[in-house]
Amino acid sequence: MLNIKVKEFLEEKGFGDRLTEHAETIDTVEHAAQQIGCTESEIAKTLSFIVEEKPVIVVMAGDGKVNSSKFKAVFHTKPHMIPRDRVEDITGFQPGGVCPFAVPEGIPIWLDVSMKRFEYVHPAGGNEFTSVKLTPGELEKITGTQGWCDVCKGWEEELDESNCL
Template structure:
């Protein structure tokens, strides 16, 4: 399936519009049964997996939430994330907790426009690309955006957090 620009407001796109950041939306078929949603999105978009980023929610020391944005073909380096966030451990947040915190359904969690704010970290590999794809706020909707502009505007921490 090829990339196709779409429209449709979500809290994520509303925040990007308010911020004045340029982005393009791309819809794709969402496969609820896919074991790796980010890789499935990359394939559906016809984009390199290292350019399609997944949004993951974690808990630092079991109490502090954080939002991590990593390439779809990589794994999150939980120990490094914990250390960068001043903690001893990091664990994946339960899907129901991630949905409650962000206001988005799993598979559609965007780093933009979350219900409650938490620290956001972007894997440094994103800066190797002029644009990256991140979730646009619903399943099957990707937002193509310049990672440098988003990180700068929203004050994201940029570091190597994927392995």
């Protein structure tokens, strides 16, 4: 079942045709890559953190892991993820379906540079059965992001210097 809020958001931005509904769950990076038919790295995982007692969303490549010192350099605090049982109340989406589209007003969205190496990335589409195929530039354009950040580790060895930043 499509998330109506996300579907309307994407249609308004001209990207409604990029929303795909999957037969099986895409609640993890591994499951999403299997259902979409891409590498795990190309999954744009959307993580929600608490920074200064407020929610912040960071979207990163599927192979990225949050680097505590890089996160602290950007957000001036250690990374603290929103507890799983509070994710839906705060973001409006259940864990496994959190996405950077149609989020509640006032939640800033950041995009990690780990995604810039791909032609397309695939964030969730509002639930654990939908995804959206976008270029990193399209993702930046439609999310109203605060900007690009560098808070991940683990993906650099795959970096193609000619395709980054």
